[in-house]
Amino acid sequence: MKVSRRTFLSIGSFIVGGAAGTALSPLPWKLTDDLSIWTQNWPWTPMPERGEVSYVNSVCTLCPGGCGISVRKVNDRAVKIEGMKGHPVNDGGICILGLSGLQLLYGPTRIKTPLKRVGEKGQGKFKKISWDEALKEVAEKLGTLRSEGKSHTVACVSGSACGTVPQLLKRLLTVYGSPNFMSVPTMQDAYAVTLKLMHGVDACPGFDVENADFILSFGSGIIEGWGSTVRMFKANSAWQDKKIKVVQIESRMSNTAAKAAKWIPARPGSEGVLALGIAYMMLRDGLYKKEVCDSAAGFEDFRKTVSENYAPENIAAATGIEKETIESLAKEFAGAASPLAICGRGQGHTPGSQYEFMAVHALNALAGNINKAGGVFTVPDPKYIAWAEPELDETAQKGMSSPRIDGAGSETYPHAKSLLNRLPPAILSAQGECPVQALLISEANPCYTLSDTQTVKKAFAKIPFVVSFSSYMDETAQYADIILPNHAYLERLEDAPAYAAGLSKPVIGLSKPVVTPQFDTKHTGDAVIALAKALGDKVAAAFPWESYAACLEETLGDKWKSLNEKCFAVVEESIEAPLQFFKQECKPVFAEGDEKQYPFVLMPYDSIRLANGFIGNTPFLTKTVPDTVLRKNDIFVEINPKSAGGDSLSLREGSAVMLTTPKGSAKVRVHLSEEIMPGVIAIPRGLGHTAYDKYLAGKGINCNELIGPAEDSGSGFDAVWGIRAKLSSVSI
């Protein structure tokens, strides 16, 4: 169409007029303003809720450190977790996991209703069922097993043995007729056995870190999450300020080693030998507290054993540390007013070898710092759970008299209270029917945390009936037949005995509900009481409480009121701990595998940025993991450049290699670092989840898949600290 000049001019004028008019109207200015505000209101932009602000004091239960927390709320929404000021453990501080705990409350990994398995075991396919159906099914199964005389084939795995909920589970098993209550062992258990053998007491270890003036750490990750994280961070800072010397013995330069006054890279696994080497020097030069030790039972035998076997020449060869270094260490340690020797590798979430723990404790004994300011304390059990002994019927008595499936307390393993690591082999080696017909799991994730997870999963798949109380869809919950989801932490009322706080006196915490439960979940305490009532007769009679809350209030008795107000109570109790030197012969634990075939030693290491127990990493925590540890989904192992050039490998930073151990192999990437001993490969612990949610699953490798259990000859615990390994080239 031909546009005439007139038309063109008219349209042009109209546009110009329109533009002028628009500019003279408020439209462009108002629209710009509105659009800019509109961009701030896009629905995916997080906005804080408006409303009344309040704080709820509680206790963090993400680890047994027992920190007090103060949770900021807007209306009924928890918006921030802060440390509780004035709390004896953390006094206002909080760790990175505790800080990001809201993601465990509101994140996508929660189990929202009771579930029943529909797929294969471990496949993670479930259907929703009601609480009535779920509890009925579990009670019926337990009832059937009991009537068939198989009550002893029911076992329970609890994250801890302390506190009312684990004790309710144990009580249920007892009156039901099974001795097979197990808890997940940590360094606390290895220490407990040590204190039993060397002082004859039932106690937890306490460490007066605030008053110690020389710290000798045998691989303890003081600022990696050992003990109670916040307390140890504060102590470490105070030591730096006061110029108190910290010596870190560890084959890899952890953050603790980097901040220490001295880092001594000892050959991995030789820590106990080194401790006894130092003891040798102290005994030889008379640098020990004679008034304490000379009269102690077994001291002469101990002196003889050490003098005969731990001469410096031998120690230098075994540990790779020069004789002079060991000598000066012994002098510094013995010369300090309040020296403190600690052990428990990394975060101490795995029990170590009895040999090592007793050797390190012997140093403290020689320095005379047991139950003294700045030393190690024997902390008694707060003993606030004093329920009436339950009456057992004939079935229960018969069941309780059968041997434990894990052998704990037997002649072979007299010291351990339970040995979870022995459960999978017991199941797999049994002929015929599975010796565990039903398993209850609470606050534990053995299919991820136990060594050699492939074997553990095989064993779990053989158990006909598994009940999980997990709040999260973890690896073990995926093997469950029925899931009875617990309220998440911050949703439930529960006592939280701070057995890992490491204070010189026992501390009881009370974890209070901060928000009302978000989903159709039930407190495990209430679920246990409901199951007992459904089983009837004497089982029901042992649980006279109307609800878990009533049980807790009654249990805490006169402590209830002040605990409810303050959330913590320090129990003024101490225990006499006469010193005796051990008679039992303990042996160090060696890395599995043939040295020629596997030239390296693979060691897992702990990081404050990786939660590695029942509680998995929060997305926020994973974001803080550096890309020399995890890049996208690739895990990095640390290796010294001196070890990287050998053979045909010639590894460079970021090279992909196949890491093989006697237990399995995995493709990993290499991070070259001078901060690790040559010949050692370090792998981070806490990655490689296959369950939970997209924020956690599929990231890296679970180190437990590559490492097999190493049973300690003294205690029976899995005292594995590493395994022999080799690297081979792999195409990317």
Place this chain on the structure above:
Amino acid sequence: MSKPVDHKKEVLGDGSGGFAILFFLLGLVASLIVGWVVYPKLLYSQKNQPVDFNHALHIDLVDEGCESCHFFREDGTYSGVPKLAQCIGCHEEVQGETKDEAIFVEQYVKQGREVPWLIYAKQPDCVFFSHVAHVKAGGMDCVTCHGHIGESASLKVYEENRITGYSRDIWGKNISGLKTNTWDRMKMDDCSECHEEKGVNATSVQTGKGACFVCHK
């Protein structure tokens, strides 16, 4: 020789100039109407409050003026629009005979449902405004910003900006942005106008620093 003259005639004498001016004016007027009249009409939707609250009636019954219901919490935070809990004291049963009273008691009080009041003064989420700093520390009254709503017998229609979702009261009734009273607008310029006039140079309570982050958090 007449051809050039014809050309000139064509340019000037065919009425093109007149048309150009006419269309210019048409465009001008049309866009002015769109900008000043049509746009504001399209921009705002009209909403009635769920319950027509009578401020005038209540202000006579309470002792402490506005703060009787719009109070400061113990920690200094401002409670804003009252929650049901504050009304229940008197309104557990229907008081008087108005239709709105019946709605309020039947639909909200008896069912324990909070009234979804539409808030005329609601600012975007990341605007940090402290009532206590202005009212308690600055000694300002409510009327300066909120006008005489406390004396009204009926709640006005809530005009919601379809783009931003906020009330028309923030930009002001006048689409040009001009105002006669201090309470006519609640944009940032209106804050700074008063701050400049009073010479207030506030700093952030949290950081102790001035400038943007005092209010934009």
